[in-house]
Amino acid sequence: SWLLPRITPGIIYALLWIWFVDxxxxxxxxxxxxxxxxxxxxxxxxxxEKPYAQLLLVIVNGxxxxxFGMIVYTAAIKSIPPDLINAALVDGATDFQVVRRIIIPLLKWPILFVTxxxxLSLLASYEYILMVWGAGGGGGDYAGVARAAGVMVWSLYSYSKAFAEYLYGYAxxxxxxxxxxxxxxxxxYFKIFGFKRLMEPSRVEV
Incomplete structure (x- = not known):
C-alpha cells in the first residue's frame, strides 16, 4: 500500500482526494x-474551510x-546485519536500547537522505495543490482558491505569477x-547529522 501514491498517476491521485472530501x-x-x-x-x-483545508493539504502531500520514506527505511532496516542486533540482545540490551544504540545510528544516512x-520536494511541490484545489475548489482560479483556503505555498505562488500573470522575472x-x-x-542538515563523520570509513567490519 505504501507504493500506491508513488505508482498512481498524479491526476488520478488528486481526483481520488476530491472524491474523498466531496x-x-x-x-x-x-x-x-x-x-x-x-x-x-x-x-x-x-x-x-479552514482549518480543514490545511489539514487536507498535510494529508495529501504527507x-x-x-x-517514499517508508520504502527507504524498510530497505535500510532490512540491510542491517542481524548479528549486530542478536549480539546486543545476548549482552542484555532492551529493545529500546537496540533501536537507540544500533538501528538509529545505522540509519543516519537514510534519515539524512529522506529529510x-x-x-527540497516540499519547497518545490505545488502540483497536488494545483490539481486538488484547482479542479475541486474553483476551476480556473486556482491561485485565488488556494489563497482563500490558506493552502497557498511559495512554489504555487511563483507558478501563478509566471503562468497566470506573466511576471516571469518576479516568479x-x-x-x-x-x-x-x-x-x-x-x-x-549536514551539520546536524555530522556529514564529515558519516563520510569517514567504517571502523567496524560487518
Missing part, C-alpha cells in the same frame, strides 16, 4: 456520519512523502529564494 458523496463525511458526528458539525467544504529529499526571483532556502537547510 461534501455530498465523499468518503470522509460518510465515515464521520457513521461514527455519530452530527451533520451540522461536518465540514461544508474540506477544500475551502501520504506521498511518507510512502533532505523531502525538504524567477521567488524560485531563486526557494533555491537559497533549500541549500541553507541542506547545509544545516
Amino acid at each position: 461534501p455530498r458523496v465523499g468518503l470522509f463525511n460518510k465515515l464521520l456520519s457513521m461514527i455519530g458526528v452530527p451533520e451540522h458539525l461536518l465540514p461544508g467544504s474540506w477544500l475551502l 501520504y506521498v512523502g511518507a510512502s 533532505a529529499w523531502q525538504t 524567477a526571483a521567488i524560485s531563486m529564494v526557494l533555491v537559497v532556502i533549500g541549500l541553507a537547510l541542506i547545509l544545516l
